Amino acid sequence: MTVVQNVGIDDYKYGFHDSEENYAYKAKKGLNKEIVQEISVKMKNEPQWMTDFRMKSLEIFRSKPMPDWGSTEMLSDLDFENIHYYVRSAEKQGRNWEDVPEEIKKTFDRLGIPEAERKFLAGVTAQYESDVVYHSIREDLTKLGVIFTDMDTALREYPDLVKKYFGTIIPPTDNKFAALNSAVWSGGSFVWIPPGVKVEIPLQAYFRINTENMGQFERTLIIAEPGSSVHYIEGCTAPTYSSDSLHSAVVELIAMEGAKIRYTTIQNWSNNVYNLVTKRAYAYKNATVEWIDGNLGSKLTMKYPAVHLLGEGARGEILSIAMSSTNQHQDAGAKIIHAAPNTSSLITSKSISKNNGRGTYRGLIKILPGAINSKSHVVCDALILDESARSDTYPTMQVEEQEGVTVEHEATVSKVGEEQMFYLMSRGLTEVAAKTMIVNGFVEPFTKELPMEYAVELNRLIQMEMEGSVG
Amino acid sequence: MTVENIRGVSQAAFEIVLKAQPTWLKDYKRSAWDVFNNMTLNGKREKFSEVIESLEIENKNLINTLSEPVNMEEFRNQWGDLDGCFVSNGSTFLNEELAKKGVILKSLKLALTENEDLVKQYLTKNNLTAKDSRFTALAEALWTDGVFMYVPKDTEVSLPIHLLKWTDKGNGQNYYKTLIVVEEGSKVLLIDEFNSENTNEFFLVDGVNEIHVKDNANVTYIHLQNLDYNAFNFSLQKAILGKGSELLMLSLSMGAQFSYENIRTYMEKSGSNAEILGLVIGEKEQVFQHETLQYHPSPSAQSNLHFEVMLKDKAESAHNGFVQIEKQAQKTDARQLIRNLLLSRKAKAEAIPNLEILADDVKCAHGVSLGPVNPEELFYLESRGFNPEQSSNFIIEGTIESIMNKLAKKTNDEDDEDVAEENYFDETATLATRVRDYVLDNLAKREVK
DSSP states (O other): OOOOOOOOOOTTTTOOOOOOOOEEEOBBBBBOOHHIIIIIIIIIIOOOOHHHHHHHHHHHHHHSSOOOSHHHHHHHTTOGGBBOOOOOOOOSOOOSSGOOOOHHHHHHHHHHHHHHHHHHHHHEEEEEETTTEEEEHHHOOOOOOOHHHHEEHHHHHOOOHHHTTTTTSOOOTSOOOHHHHHOOOOOOOOEEEEETTBOSSSSSEEOOOOSTTBEEEEEEEEEEOOOOEEEEEEEEEEOOOOSSSSEEOOOEEOOOOOOEEEEEEEEEEOOEEEEEEEEEEEOOTTOOEEEEEEEOOEEEHHHHHHHHEOOTTOOOEEEEEEOTTTHHHHHHHEEEESSSTTEEEEEEEEEHHHHHHHHEEEEEEEEEETTTTTEEEEEEEEESSSTEEEEEEEEEEEEEEOOTOOOEEEEEEOOOOOOHHHHHTTTOOHHHHHHHHHHHHTTTTHHTOHHHOOOOOOOHHHHHHHTTOOO | OOOOOOOOOOOEEEEEEEOOTOGGGGGHHHHEEEHHHHHHOOOOTTOOOOHHHHHHHGGOOOOOOBOOOTTTHHHHHHHHHHHHETTTTTTEEHHHHHHHHHHEEEEHHOOOOOOOOOOOOOOGGGGOOTTTHHHHHHHHHOOOOEEEEEEEETTTSOOEEEEEEEEESBBBBEEEEEEEEOTTOOEEEEEEEEEEOOOOEEEEEEEEEEEEEOTEEEEEEEEEOOOOEEEEEEEEEEEEEEEEEEEEEEEEEESEEEEEEEEEEOOOSSTTTEEEEEEEEEEEEEEEEEEEEEEEOOOEEEEEEEEOOOOOOOOOOEEEEEEOTTTTOTEEEEEHHHEEEEEEOEEEEEEEEEEEESSSEEEEEEEEEEOOOOOOHHHHHHHHOOOOOHHHHHHHHHHHHHHHHHHHHHHHHHHOSSSHHHHHHHHHHHHHHHHHHHHHHHHHHHOOH
């Protein structure tokens, strides 16, 4: 048995921040046409269509109301005028680790990024503030024609591909935060997998916010051509500040016929970050899209990864865990739209809440007319660790086709069983160790889908969270 | 009826209604009217706003058309021996023994004057449940009559009480209130039936049914909605449960063109127990909307909701179900099961089973299924020579039976020793059989038409 170290819950391992004195550019706080113009034209030298797209999105953002559901109180504290919309830490992107500025390199070293890369990754992107500062991809993948780059570079080097798909899955009109991202986006990944190419080892992106009151708005687009497959992993951290930062990403996935995309997120923002993210995938004939979504950090997360099953035989799977602790609200969920025959989906959601944390599952299953023989199964389990925690489940199921359709939903909410605790503690485990073991068992269906290093890290994070929860 | 020759819902109409009420009730009515005027159609709560608008409430006579059917005997006989019966024109029958013991069954309008002290405490602003839906607020503001039933302490009403709300006239707006108070340690079995025929024109039935189940009381409440296709039905069924009390409830929705049922059980005191059963049987272009709440503010209460929804033709159903468990409500056991059977390709169903849990030591689960008849069951029946129509009717009957078994099951669960207890549960079993026959007979009548 591992000896449990005495680290408290406040010991957020990634809470340090770096000096900003060598920064290349930091936009003034606030959002207006000039800032958007500056990001697009001056800083990024973008084609006219993108500048127009941004300006239009800004208007849409202004016209859309804030969501009137979920944590409306936390949302109303969000001050859009008190945010830096663009911060550039370095003059240029590094291809070699040595090229990355010393300060930033130290940060990522502390976060263990190059180490992880050496071990098992096919490619890495590291985004620091608004821009990608480091990027590498294995040569054999480049030779196969795989494109894995940051979105800004992609817009310069593959303008036709980007223009064809950018914003087609999640248009700026989708929601207020998608509109905001569309107006001020910067960084993120662009991945294109040629037909039939199977990328066996994962591609990774790492997102880091350093500046106080910073807004990070990365934009990721993954296109898997027919018969190809890819696994993309992202991780997120930020320093702990007293005032809030905003992370609002847009992630679009396209799985063509017979393709497979797995998208894994381990979100561990510090608990002053608003994490308001829109993620959606289109799955065509016989394609599979899997969202593996882990939410541990942030102040408020609102994220409902979606899969639209557009072709016959397409499959969508969403597997998520959410851990809500002190002053946190994890409002997460999943959406599946069955729009074609013989499509199937599976949603597994595990939520743990403790202290005054609030865990919410919000989901939608929709079977459209004509989507015959569609099957959907949803399982939501919640574990409440103490009496001040709160757990909610808001699932919506709409069925407009009957032939061969089955939609099932089940949910349970429980606390840690007294018998389980008694059993473990009678075998010499401390209360903390016993509870940690039960929680780790509870999230096991999730951890076993992660690459080993991530699984170990996740278990360690849970252990750290648990330290603060007992005694 | 005092209000006649008035069209629509207006301030003037409300004033006329208000004028006829006792002074002490006016505050209550005014706050309901305010809520109605300040509420807008809420997308989530009243999602079929187009259907509701098609009722054209502003063109309907503000007149209560509820009355008594000519063939009243038939209506009464289907329930066997009764201890009491109340019909919407006010005609009442009550077992004399019970009347002597202090049981009251009469029109609410009469009770407002004759039993003022008794009813007053339940008709206060604090007790108003108007904020759930515009139509609940409207009913609370505009009702001028309804039913009042009172069962005093430690009184057992052994045979069922039948309440019938019936009409044969369309183009009306029927607002009513049913107030039922069952005091400590008492038992009662109620059948609340809504029926109509030959109405020819659209009409509105909008009411509030409120049941106070005091400590250790035991209430069985069967709510049957079998209005004809011209009806737009809105109803609130609200139960407030005392310590150690039991409520067994069945809500049947098979009539009306549009039917909104809001079923709220407040597990006010610890150790209360509610079994909430639902049957929804839709055809043609019927639309059903259910909103249910199992509210747990106290520890150690149990609530169990089980709905079976069966939809033919282009029928539609939406069920928004809430389980809310407050912080202090430890040891709660709350369950919610909503099953939707789509019997035609054009039928549509939606279910949202919501959980909001602020306590940690609870057992809470919900399940939802939506889909067609299990193909294996269908194959089994068809391989035995039944055509698809017959087969699906078998499945409907089987599903109805499963709910009725739950309604009657109390008999088997309890190992009761005293005879009075046994008698009561025998009545529940008999009642379950009668309710099943009622559903099947009325389904058969529908087929003939």
